[in-house]
Amino acid sequence: MQEPARLTDPAPESAPPTSVPAWTRPRRRVGDAVFKGLVGGFALAVVVLGLAMAWELLQASMPSIRAFGWKFLWTSTWDPVQEVYGALPFIYGTLVSSLLALLIAVPLALGIASFLSELAGGTLSRILGFLVELLAAVPSVIYGLWGIFVLAPLLREGPQAWLAQHLGFLPFFKGPHYGVGMMAAGLILAIMILPTISAICLEVFRAVPRAQREAALALGATRWETTRMAVFSYARSGILGAVILGLGRALGETMAVTMLIGNRPEVSASLFAPGYTMASVLANEFAEASGDLYISALIEVGLVLFGLTILLNIVARWLVWRTVGRFGGTPAA
Amino acid sequence: MGAREPAARSDARHLRRRALNVVMTAVSFLCVLLALIPLVSVFAYILGQGAQAINLDFFLHLPKPVGEAGGGMANAIVGTLELVALACLVGLPFGILGGIFLAEYADSPLARTVRFTADVLSGVPSIVVGVFVFAMVVRPMKSFSAIAGGVALAILMIPTVMRTTEELMRLVPGSLREAALALGVPKWRTILLVVLQNARGGIVMGIMLAIARIAGETAPLLFTALGNRFWSVTLHEPIASLPVQIFTYAISPYEDWHRQAWAGALVLVFMVLVLNVIARTAIRARAGSAR
Numbered sequence: 001m002q003e004p005a006r007l008t009d010p011a012p013e014s015a016p017p018t019s020v021p022a023w024t025r026p027r028r029r030v031g032d033a034v035f036k037g038l039v040g041g042f043a044l045a046v047v048v049l050g051l052a053m054a055w056e057l058l059q060a061s062m063p064s065i066r067a068f069g070w071k072f073l074w075t076s077t078w079d080p081v082q083e084v085y086g087a088l089p090f091i092y093g094t095l096v097s098s099l100l101a102l103l104i105a106v107p108l109a110l111g112i113a114s115f116l117s118e119l120a121g122g123t124l125s126r127i128l129g130f131l132v133e134l135l136a137a138v139p140s141v142i143y144g145l146w147g148i149f150v151l152a153p154l155l156r157e158g159p160q161a162w163l164a165q166h167l168g169f170l171p172f173f174k175g176p177h178y179g180v181g182m183m184a185a186g187l188i189l190a191i192m193i194l195p196t197i198s199a200i201c202l203e204v205f206r207a208v209p210r211a212q213r214e215a216a217l218a219l220g221a222t223r224w225e226t227t228r229m230a231v232f233s234y235a236r237s238g239i240l241g242a243v244i245l246g247l248g249r250a251l252g253e254t255m256a257v258t259m260l261i262g263n264r265p266e267v268s269a270s271l272f273a274p275g276y277t278m279a280s281v282l283a284n285e286f287a288e289a290s291g292d293l294y295i296s297a298l299i300e301v302g303l304v305l306f307g308l309t310i311l312l313n314i315v316a317r318w319l320v321w322r323t324v325g326r327f328g329g330t331p332a333a
Numbered sequence: 334m335g336a337r338e339p340a341a342r343s344d345a346r347h348l349r350r351r352a353l354n355v356v357m358t359a360v361s362f363l364c365v366l367l368a369l370i371p372l373v374s375v376f377a378y379i380l381g382q383g384a385q386a387i388n389l390d391f392f393l394h395l396p397k398p399v400g401e402a403g404g405g406m407a408n409a410i411v412g413t414l415e416l417v418a419l420a421c422l423v424g425l426p427f428g429i430l431g432g433i434f435l436a437e438y439a440d441s442p443l444a445r446t447v448r449f450t451a452d453v454l455s456g457v458p459s460i461v462v463g464v465f466v467f468a469m470v471v472r473p474m475k476s477f478s479a480i481a482g483g484v485a486l487a488i489l490m491i492p493t494v495m496r497t498t499e500e501l502m503r504l505v506p507g508s509l510r511e512a513a514l515a516l517g518v519p520k521w522r523t524i525l526l527v528v529l530q531n532a533r534g535g536i537v538m539g540i541m542l543a544i545a546r547i548a549g550e551t552a553p554l555l556f557t558a559l560g561n562r563f564w565s566v567t568l569h570e571p572i573a574s575l576p577v578q579i580f581t582y583a584i585s586p587y588e589d590w591h592r593q594a595w596a597g598a599l600v601l602v603f604m605v606l607v608l609n610v611i612a613r614t615a616i617r618a619r620a621g622s623a624r
Binding site: 031034035036038039040045046049053056057107111112114116128133134135137139141143144145149150191194223225227245249251252253259282286287302306309313314317 | 368434438459
């Protein structure tokens with residue numbers, strides 16, 4: 001936020017041309033420099049903010065890091081009374097629910113994006129695209145509300161009952177099915193990240209040059225073959241980037257998951273069983289946490305989540321940029 | 334679909350390829366339909382359940398204790414508006430001025446760093462922003478407060494506002510800048526009076542989009558603004574908000590509160606969607622005409 005440092009930027013030595021009144025030049029330069037410094041300062045604040053966030057989270061989780069070290073990441077006791085904290089159930093729950101969401105959302109998103117970019121005409125594509133985008137506009141807490149009262153009962157009566165009856169011997173479908181649990185969380189996450197992934201895929205597909213498609217069509221490929229060979233393979237790294245961005249969203253999604261995952265810190269192979277995620281333990285316990293070590297342990301959970309999502313975002317943006325940026329556009333995500 | 338070919342060539346292999354084409358077309362259309370099911374269902378339930386529960390009391394009264402019928406979320410509605418206003422107050426200067434820098438001084442190393450940081454920050458989970466604000470604001474102030482909630486929401490809106498400001502200013506044709514500069518207008522006045530003026534409508538829409546997003550945010554408010562069952566408009570006390578109230582009521586075991594949660598959802602979704610639809614259509618029309 002140091003604006004004054006930028007005031008020295010422009011080189012003042014060149015003599016003003018004689019046709020311009022001499023008194024206008026220096027003043028204008030001062031105005032420009034001040035303005036550039038001002039807007040630059042506000043822009044710089046974002047970088048400062050990012051660094052402050054990393055630093056503050058690290059500082060605040062130091063007590064917990066010192067007390068538990070790496071053990072924090074792979075032990076599963078979470079006991080505020082004994083002051084022993086291990087985040088494994090939360091990490092496990094976060095990863096499993098997010099991967100489940102990807103499993104459902106990625107094929108759907110690819111289908112949506114290829115339909116909107118390759119098959120639908122302009123108006124239809126715009127309307128459907130707009131509707132899919134609306135899915136992203138619904139607040140997370142509303143999905144949670146809908147999930148509790150509509151999705152979970154539906155899951156309990158329908159698919160889960162069926163799975164328990166016919167595939168109950170598999171470890172994934174063991175135990176009582178409440179509706180609420182890992183499967184419900186994965187499903188709601190899939191709905192929530194679907195618009196993100198499909199919007200970025202759509203953008204990536206549109207960046208594929210027309211000539212690629214025309215070449216494939218000219219060789220006698222059908223629409224689908226063209227999409228598969230000329231579009232999908234060309235956009236591969238962009239698709240991967242979209243998937244990773246979706247994963248990043250899913251990892252940090254809080255409210256809907258908190259309302260649907262059941263909030264029990266245990267590691268279970270069954271998708272029916274309740275679980276817990278890093279984001280939902282923060283949502284549930286942070287406001288009531290007492291004791292410095294407890295708060296510090298929770299902040300460390302936040303730090304892990306922060307690090308993970310930052311890393312995924314950097315990788316994903318690089319991948320998307322490689323595809324879209326080849327043609328000079330800036331990826332807007 | 335494909336090229337017309339003589340019937341003689343439609344051997345089994347060819348037929349199989351055509352069939353696969355039809356199947357995949359149907360599958361991708363099915364994907365779109367599948368995605369729209371939750372959308373339709375969510376809206377149907379919110380409208381159905383919300384319309385039954387909503388009445389004038391909802392907008393005018395405070396929440397009643399458990400068991401007493403009636404009451405509303407007046408404090409939460411006002412609280413949400415206050416939090417959003419605070420977030421704008423803190424976040425908009427950074428977003429807009431930073432965005433101007435990104436658009437007009439695009440190639441400096443600082444701009445590239447800022448753009449990258451903003452993109453990465455927009456991927457940080459909102460609950461982590463809540464944790465950060467707890468450590469930075471709530472702990473030193475020793476109290477949950479409206480200010481903390483506003484700051485958390487502001488941090489969430491800065492990257493979005495910054496990037497939309499940048500993008501919309503870039504849509505302004507370079508010839509306008511050149512014309513102004515050629516008339517001897519200093520660069521900073523050119524930017525403010527010509528470029529910004531031209532992009533103004535779009536930027537306002539971008540801001541509306543950002544507001545729509547933060548108005549529904551719940552997670553970062555859980556331990557910054559916390560929530561409040563009573564009236565509070567001061568800045569240093571916990572304050573109620575619509576999303577947090579919906580959350581509390583939804584996970585409660587009381588039938589009455591569930592109804593209130595649906596009514597709250599109806600109000601919140603209505604607010605968010607109106608902002609969204611207006612902003613998105615306006616931005617699209619603008620971006621479309623400028624290209």
